[in-house]
Amino acid sequence: MTQEHIIGKSVPRKEGRDKVTGAARYIDDMTMPAMLYGATVRSQIPRGVIKEISFDPQFDWSEFVTVTAQDIPGKNCIALIGDDQPCLADGKVNHPEEPILLLAHADPHLLRKAVDSVSIEYESLPAVFTIEDSERPSQIIWGTDNTLKTFLISKGDVDGIWAEADYIVEGEYTTGAQEQLYIENNGVIAAFDREQGITVWGSLQCPYYVHKALVALCDLPAEKIRVVQAETGGAFGGKEDYPSIIAGHAALLAIKSGRPVKIVYDRLEDMTATTKRHPSRTRHRTAVSKDGKILGGEIDFTIDGGAYATLSSVVLSRGTIHAGGPYYWPSVRIRGKAVATNAPPHGAFRGFGAPQSLFAMERHMDRIAQAVGLSPVEIRRRNFLKPGETTTTEQAIREEIDLGKLLNRALELSDYAAKRARFAQRNKVGHIKKGVGIAAFLHGAGFTGSGERYLASVVAVEGCADGGVRVLVSSTEFGQGTNTVLCQIAAEALGLPYEDVRIAQPDTNQVPNSGPTVASRTAMVVGNLVRSAALGIKQTLVASGMIGGSYSPEQFRTACREYIAAHGELRSFARYEAPEGVFWDDQKYRGEAYASFAWAIYVAEVAVDLSTYSARVEDFVALQEVGRVLHPVLAKGQIAGGVAQGIGFALYEKVVWQNGRMQNGQMTNYIMPTSADLPPIRVFFEEMGNVHGAYGAKGIGELPMDGPAPAIVNAIQDAIGDVLGTGFDSVPLLPEDIFEAVSANGER
């Protein structure tokens, strides 16, 4: 055995060399012989009946392949959780940019003209565009009442609490849509062969989601669908569900034409037609004692799901469970609701509902602090969850987390107290006002409730004929470090050098279904399975007498080679099994919501310029407890990247809607942070110990999305609260919003 540990070391990213040399092959870098290019004709209206589709007779259609809903061999749906979303609109449309018709041609240059040469005549129907319109309901556009999903979490006796309260604090908070804005647009290539069926290569997160969707759509047996992930240029949730749609479109064109078909969106199409973060509205009503303790409360969390159900139920679930933040609620009633509107369906984006409800919780904590007359620090300290207490779903905190200690360290790292005092002095003069804000939060890792049990993920690890080891999972790499971390885990388990372990390209013909690459589950859940499967290889070799209990890497390689020469294959599988004694009630939404939580305290320092009304983050401290840090460089990169997206969510990224369609679908008018916009993002870890994940790791990917927006808005409030009538309760918060709020108060 090598003595050196690989866990905790920043080994080189597995596919890193290819990425820095330009050799990495993304979907748009691939071509196939006789390949056609596909394009999508989309709805121009938010809701209506399709009366007629006509093709401009002046245009030469002879070499085009055309696909409509009538060409679908199987069921016209995108099979996901439900199947209400059609692959191609059939007779009616429910949102702008809804796909209606597909075109393919060998010359991509002709496609745009072809798309423009298709005319669609509609009979428009009234549409709804906001949560409020959908709730009213002014029109029924989905189901019987526009409600896609509801959840109710109920703990203790909330109704009896109001009479005891010294303060009742209310607030309403909203968050806007946010575009994932991976720099590589969505794209796939599909090929069809009568014998082999369909093969899809694509930029995607979840090969088996696409597989499931294609089985239903193409009416082919599972073994005739093969999905392969190409190198993927960013995803952030935006390539969780949407690739099933674009893969379905390419597959239909490939079946009809008998030729490979590539569809790669341009930026405008990607931004206007694909998913975004769900807009949200959260209402809090909280009973608080005179010493600042939360006695109980009601939280109404509502998200705008867009036109079809897609992933809204699970986004809602996570948002609802996280709505109470990292605090102890003796009693609480949380109502979660997802409603339909005539916008393209909103979908997965890092955080998955939690950034929305936690924004509300953390803004509300500052409001409670103000009402009670305590500092933002003290109000949090008095309400933090402690080991032994239970969350809103009555999950007991079993780990030795000390949020007070985490808070102290964050305050120290950010020089919070001194800054606050200094800013209070200097804000008396000049037009630059500075402030500091805190957010305390948690993020559950892995699927919610019984999700992991239903998924029953499987991984394999195999010894190879060359003596190396290969990890086989459907978990995908899209920047976060899947390849690297899973190889580290296998190497550590086997006591081998990192270089001896490699990972298979995710290909449903080659790898078992280790579940989707979402929900911050890969390192923690899949990593644990990889460890078990790797140990299985070792046990096999030990049992066959080829190695002893301790061995050198060279002895291991020799044993691998010899075993394979003798037996043909050396492969070990591991399947997820729920830990003992874990209880979750799907009906009552009660019990162990997550296998573990990551915890964090973020502190933002901002400067607001009252001559331009722009707010700028000047320093950012991100301190978190994520269990064992498997790879410090990757872990820091995950946090800094998430914080940057969170800063965008708070201050820059505004989706401008008109009749359900995004109006600013370009990088020139939808503004994400550049290198010149961001403060130093200072990342720190505290390891308080967790037994659940692989080598003690918890999920990390989504956590950093949750904290920046409330910390920043709290800091802005701290900076200019005295010139405002009311607080800032919405993100994104752009200069024009600050201008309006300051002007409305009539002060400068």
Add this chain to the structure above:
Amino acid sequence: MSYSSEGRSKDRGKDDRGKCALSLAINGNPQTVRVFPMERLLDVLRNELGLTGTKEGCGEGECGSCSVLMDGKLVNSCLVPALQAASANLTTIEGIAEGSQLNAMQAAFLECGGAQCGICTPGMILSASHLLSKKTDPTLDDIREALAGNLCRCTGYMQIFEAVVQAARRRTGV
């Protein structure tokens, strides 16, 4: 749709009428290709020359994924009509490694975590290399400013800054 890429056409027509010869040097190799005059340099690189390391992110000069060096100047190849590159010396990501060895910038990106998903990386590395060709010892503000035309959604830029600082140190032997 209100937006059109006509005029800086993304794609080639199927016949060659209207094409003309373009001679230039790419990564030190003289090349002649037949192109439409207004074809985007990005497409010439990717489609005609098979140099797919140069990426397209937005197609309108905002994201910098298609950055290449043209006669030592940093350009967005999606905005450059092919003929503008006549007789130029072009450097793409494929041309910056020193043989099979990564150059200092590539190695620093790999080591410091400057590349996550990798799609912005080629442009980012060229942009950073361009900076170091002008300033051997850039300040953090210089780096922030120089890379502001290259968008990265993964890293939050911090580890990219570290990589540039490290590459600068290694180059100057500090």
